Amino acid sequence: MTQDTRTEALDASPRIFENDLLDRFSRVHHLTPVIIYTPIILGxxxxxxxxxxxxxVLLGLVIGYVAWTLxxxxxxxYLFHTVFPLPFGFGPRFQFLIHGVHHIYPSDxxxxxxxxxLSAPIMLIALTIIRLIFGATFAWPVFAGFMAGYVAYDCVHYWTHHGQPTSDLGKLVxxxxxxxHFRDAEKGFGVHAIxxxxxxxxxxxxxxxxxTKAV
Structure with a gap:
């Protein structure tokens, strides 16, 4: 494979659903999480x-952020890199849809x-769990911190693929x-929470x- 061919493959945005609507919604502008969730966080x-x-409130934010990083x-x-034995052999397809496609086309x-x-159901599940653990009042700042952590994660993830870091920390991340992506997919699971x-x-x-393990 030539360098030009590899670049074209990495930049492609492949179709992953036969249904036109589902396939359309599988693609999203990288600022979408910021636009959707920032007003909710501030509210x-x-x-x-x-x-x-x-x-x-500050304590709740910190707890929520740490919860997101975990x-x-x-x-x-475990979720993105584990093939689950789902009925009808859907496990590999499920893993491909939620993450495998990203490893095949990492620069899409x-x-x-x-x-x-995908993110909205995760937020609803998180809110339910947070309310059960922290109660109705303290749950709100915790949830805001959790959501802020998610937005930071998505922004950093996009930036790691298309940004040009100048700081030592940015270069490390x-x-x-x-x-x-390109050396060992069984390590480096923290995207921004390294x-x-x-x-x-x-x-x-x-x-x-x-x-192998280092000696």
Missing amino acids: LLFYSLSLQGAGL TEYFGHR PLRLVMPPL KRLHMLH WWDYVFGTAYQKGETPG
């Missing part, structure tokens, strides 16, 4: 401040952030994600090759 913050003090890590590690600019059809890979032992080590 939740103002509402939370009307119910409790700024200190509690969701990002474990979701990427229209499938680098979650479409609302981009490099780690590129290693996940610290969890070091905590849970899935960080890249110098001199390590896929399938």
Whole structure:
């Protein structure tokens, strides 16, 4: 495969659904999460401040953000990279639709952030769990922090594929994600929350090759 052919393949936005409407909704502009969720986050913050003090709201934001980073890590590690034994052999297809297609076409600019059809159910499930754990009042700032973490994740994910970092931290985040795509997909599950890979032992080590451990 020539470099030009590989570039064309990486930039392509393939059709993954036979249904025209589903296929259309599988593609999304990278600013969609910002446009949809930022007003909700701000609304939740103002509402939370009307119910409790700024200190509690800030604490809720931090808890929610940390909860998202763990969701990002474990979701990427186990949900996106595990083929589930679903009925009728749908497991591989399910894994392909939610993440596999991204590894085949990693630079597809229209499938680098979650479409609302996927992110909205995740947010509703998260809200339900958060309300059960923290109660009706404190749940709102926690949920705002969780949602803010998600928006940060999607923005950073798009940027790692199409941005040109200038800071050392930015270069590190981009490099780690590129290693996940092009070196070893069984490591580097934190997209913007890169610290969890070091905590849970899935960080890249110098001199390590896929399938081996550093010595």
